[in-house]
Amino acid sequence: MSELYSLKSRLCRFMLVLTVALTAIGFSLIAARGAAAQSFGTVTVGQPIDVTTLNPTQNTVKYMRRVFRHIFDPLISIDADSVARPVLAEKWETLDSVTWRFYLKKGVKFHNGEPFTAEAVQLALKEFQTPPAREAALFTRIFKEAKIIDEHTVDLITNYPYAFVVSLLADALYPVPPKYYQEVGREKFSLNPIGTGPYKFESWNKGDRVVLTSNADHWKGKPKAAKVVFWAMPEPSTRVAALLNQEADVIASVLPAHAESLKKGKKVHLVVAPESAQPIWGGIVVDRPQLKDVRVRRAVNYAVNKQALADKLLNGFGKVMNQGCSAGSVCWNPKLDPYTYNPKKARQLLAEAGAKDLKLSIHFSGLVSQSSELAQAIAGYLRAVGIETQLIQEEWAVMSKKVFDFENKQKDLGDIFLIYYAAGPDVERLQVELFGEGGGYNWNHYVNPKLTELYKKASTTFDEKKRKQIFMEASRVVNAEVPWLFIYEPLSLWGVSNRFQWKAGATDMFFTEDMQLRQNK
Amino acid sequence: MWHFVARRLMTSCFVIFGVVTVIFVLIRLTGDPVTLMMQPGMTVQDAQELRRYWGLDRPIHEQYFAFLADVVKGEFGISPWQLQPALGLVLGRLPATFLLTGASMAFSLVIALIVGTLSALRRNTLVDRLGMGFVLLGQSIPNFWLGLMLILLFAVNLGWLPSAGYGTPQHLVLPMVSLGLFTLARLTRLVRSELLEVFSQDYIRTARSKGLSEWMLFRRHALPNIVIPIITVMALDFGILMGGAVIIETIFAWPGVGRLMIQAIEQRDFAILQAGVFMVALLVVTANFLADLAYAWIDPRIRYG
Numbered sequence: 009m010s011e012l013y014s015l016k017s018r019l020c021r022f023m024l025v026l027t028v029a030l031t032a033i034g035f036s037l038i039a040a041r042g043a044a045a046q047s048f049g050t051v052t053v054g055q056p057i058d059v060t061t062l063n064p065t066q067n068t069v070k071y072m073r074r075v076f077r078h079i080f081d082p083l084i085s086i087d088a089d090s091v092a093r094p095v096l097a098e099k100w101e102t103l104d105s106v107t108w109r110f111y112l113k114k115g116v117k118f119h120n121g122e123p124f125t126a127e128a129v130q131l132a133l134k135e136f137q138t139p140p141a142r143e144a145a146l147f148t149r150i151f152k153e154a155k156i157i158d159e160h161t162v163d164l165i166t167n168y169p170y171a172f173v174v175s176l177l178a179d180a181l182y183p184v185p186p187k188y189y190q191e192v193g194r195e196k197f198s199l200n201p202i203g204t205g206p207y208k209f210e211s212w213n214k215g216d217r218v219v220l221t222s223n224a225d226h227w228k229g230k231p232k233a234a235k236v237v238f239w240a241m242p243e244p245s246t247r248v249a250a251l252l253n254q255e256a257d258v259i260a261s262v263l264p265a266h267a268e269s270l271k272k273g274k275k276v277h278l279v280v281a282p283e284s285a286q287p288i289w290g291g292i293v294v295d296r297p298q299l300k301d302v303r304v305r306r307a308v309n310y311a312v313n314k315q316a317l318a319d320k321l322l323n324g325f326g327k328v329m330n331q332g333c334s335a336g337s338v339c340w341n342p343k344l345d346p347y348t349y350n351p352k353k354a355r356q357l358l359a360e361a362g363a364k365d366l367k368l369s370i371h372f373s374g375l376v377s378q379s380s381e382l383a384q385a386i387a388g389y390l391r392a393v394g395i396e397t398q399l400i401q402e403e404w405a406v407m408s409k410k411v412f413d414f415e416n417k418q419k420d421l422g423d424i425f426l427i428y429y430a431a432g433p434d435v436e437r438l439q440v441e442l443f444g445e446g447g448g449y450n451w452n453h454y455v456n457p458k459l460t461e462l463y464k465k466a467s468t469t470f471d472e473k474k475r476k477q478i479f480m481e482a483s484r485v486v487n488a489e490v491p492w493l494f495i496y497e498p499l500s501l502w503g504v505s506n507r508f509q510w511k512a513g514a515t516d517m518f519f520t521e522d523m524q525l526r527q528n529k
Numbered sequence: 530m531w532h533f534v535a536r537r538l539m540t541s542c543f544v545i546f547g548v549v550t551v552i553f554v555l556i557r558l559t560g561d562p563v564t565l566m567m568q569p570g571m572t573v574q575d576a577q578e579l580r581r582y583w584g585l586d587r588p589i590h591e592q593y594f595a596f597l598a599d600v601v602k603g604e605f606g607i608s609p610w611q612l613q614p615a616l617g618l619v620l621g622r623l624p625a626t627f628l629l630t631g632a633s634m635a636f637s638l639v640i641a642l643i644v645g646t647l648s649a650l651r652r653n654t655l656v657d658r659l660g661m662g663f664v665l666l667g668q669s670i671p672n673f674w675l676g677l678m679l680i681l682l683f684a685v686n687l688g689w690l691p692s693a694g695y696g697t698p699q700h701l702v703l704p705m706v707s708l709g710l711f712t713l714a715r716l717t718r719l720v721r722s723e724l725l726e727v728f729s730q731d732y733i734r735t736a737r738s739k740g741l742s743e744w745m746l747f748r749r750h751a752l753p754n755i756v757i758p759i760i761t762v763m764a765l766d767f768g769i770l771m772g773g774a775v776i777i778e779t780i781f782a783w784p785g786v787g788r789l790m791i792q793a794i795e796q797r798d799f800a801i802l803q804a805g806v807f808m809v810a811l812l813v814v815t816a817n818f819l820a821d822l823a824y825a826w827i828d829p830r831i832r833y834g
Contacts, residue, residue: 060611215784241782249692410563
């Protein structure tokens with residue numbers, strides 16, 4: 009018995025020693041963390057996904073462009089007020105309907121000392137047009153070639169008159185160093201990029217973070233941060249925790265549900281973008297027999313209470329849509345029917361159209377945020393006006409096959425499909441893709457000769473004010489013809505440390521040099 | 530012994546061959562990955578060109594034999610999503626997954642041995658009830674919820690530990706606890722029940738009656754007899770932890786293989802999926818093989834011919 013007691017007491021002593029040891033280790037870890045937290049000059053940006061390449065010619069997804077913007081300088085950039093600003097292109101002009109001449113900044117060097125010349129622009133465009141670059145088809149369709157006029161002058165020649173070149177290239181085309189690129193090849197460049205930007209590449213721990221260090225020799229002067237770290241954190245709650253814990257200074261893609269936490273945070277604040285970067289809409293496949301009548305499509309729009317959806321699902325951080333253009337964009341028309349919730353009018357329109365026993369399918373995937381709740385709410389509203397609905401939920405990998413099935417005219421796609429488009433500076437080009445005849449995003453088969461004519465005119469109108477008028481008229485047509493169930497535009501939410509002052513733009517871009525230190529934290 | 534090793538190597542090859550064949554077929558049943566690469570303005574011809582570029586236009590059996598030939602050479606092709614060699618991408622993530630899995634298993638084992646032993650020695654007392662209550666909680670709490678709560682408490686409220694990330698020992702603590710808790714609970718219950726059974730055996734009574742101290746009894750007779758089932762459970766849990774860490778990796782932004790695989794599924798990246806499943810299968814088969822070798826090392830009665 010006493011020996012049994014001895015064994016137990018040994019174990020208990022061991023437990024005590026282990027507890028003390030773990031506590032000591034724990035405190036040392038906390039102390040070490042405390043010591044590390046006292047360093048300055050590093051800006052950490054948390055975003056949902058990691059980059060897949062550091063080669064800016066291969067991918068233009070916004071999460072990557074945020075990183076590219078730091079390592080590389082673009083020819084043109086869009087500022088927070090959505091105005092195109094010269095960067096490496098000091099100025100540009102159109103020589104004729106297909107030739108855009110860019111005058112490049114002199115005296116700029118890449119991080120390895122290679123001089124920045126027109127050859128770098130030519131190479132970037134060529135790489136953009138070469139598979140497996142993500143935008144190869146688009147850039148090949150639009151651009152014929154880049155012609156070097158002299159060391160600091162380059163002509164970008166389009167295949168046909170195309171007025172949207174500036175918005176297409178803004179924050180998208182980043183010149184790359186020709187000599188270094190040819191030495192290392194595309195694949196190695198993706199792992200060890202060299203640009204002209206304010207930050208140099210230091211390291212990339214895949215799936216974790218990209219670390220950039222200050223380029224003291226940048227042509228604009230010494231950058232503001234000593235280091236910029238892009239940290240991939242897929243879980244939204246974790247991003248918020250990291251910001252509240254001061255491990256991150258800026259976090260992107262804050263969910264509406266987390267906005268209150270940031271508003272209440274003592275060392276952080278919420279930044280709301282003025283316009284949406286990802287309007288969410290329901291494409292209506294207009295050549296289906298039950299949807300050909302415009303009164304039915306209008307009824308669908310009147311039947312859904314979009315303001316309630318924006319209030320509930322977006323916690324008020326969103327705007328209701330009534331046209332293809334997002335509010336505040338160059339093509340947005342403020343004088344259009346808002347399609348305010350009116351189920352009585354919806355029933356009236358359905359009766360006028362003779363639409364009895366109408367059945368519609370609503371197709372959605374996880375690609376759209378809160379798609380399940382949105383689809384169910386829309387189904388409920390439609391049922392309330394007598395439209396029977398069927399919900400089809402699929403993974404985007406499966407749904408995308410049906411969306412892009414142009415060969416079979418999207419025969420397996422639902423009557424209404426929930427999707428978004430990435431708004432930004434090239435919203436004009438996107439309108440043509442969304443509503444133009446044969447447009448790459450025109451999955452709902454909407455064809456309107458008047459619209460086709462307007463878009464053709466817009467794409468050859470180089471005067472911005474005149475082009476804006478054309479697009480506003482196009483928006484009026486789209487609003488009246490309702491090829492969509494207009495839903496809402498979520499506003500991008502960012503969390504920012506009180507160390508900094510920063511204004512979010514409509515393009516969802518982030519650039520450290522746009523931040524200021526806050527006077528009162 | 531060498532016969533055993535040779536036999537296991539052969540069967541392992543068949544297992545891995547079977548696994549890569551199944552994954553090759555299964556992922557191709559999910560559809561055409563080119564649809565996820567489509568951008569506005571791309572025509573049907575562009576899509577066909579992409580299929581040709583990635584070798585997806587060949588007949589399925591040609592793709593399969595080409596794939597097997599590459600596997601033998603240790604190549605899994607280029608990832609269409611990341612435009613890098615797929616095997617390199619998977620291997621690059623393995624250290625993080627090993628670290629998390631290994632740390633979780635070590636954490637589970639150490640705590641389970643202590644708590645399970647105390648529970649067995651103090652059966653039906655408050656200590657035992659607390660231990661089993663802890664086990665019940667450990668098996669009931671979802672690890673993703675636990676992870677978020679630990680972040681809230683230790684990172685946000687107390688500021689003791691980082692909320693997420695990878696690279697320092699501090700970063701390992703919370704994900705290790707979140708991932709390891711379920712295994713810890715299972716092992717604790719196993720240790721307790723095995724010890725109770727061992728302590729009731731005649732040879733223990735005999736050894737005790739011969740005057741052997743309780744500590745020697747525990748160390749020389751009880752502990753070795755419970756190690757075999759512990760190794761068995763841990764070998765099985767290794768595979769589960771390797772694959773199941775994806776949720777913890779997502780919550781804690783841990784750059785492991787699980788997260789990469791989930792993203793590859795979303796992108797229909799056949800190359801990464803094939804490379805990833807191959808590596809995980811190889812590791813699980815190896816872990817089970819090492820477990821079998823460990824049996825022979827620990828228990829001299831076990832001999833392989």
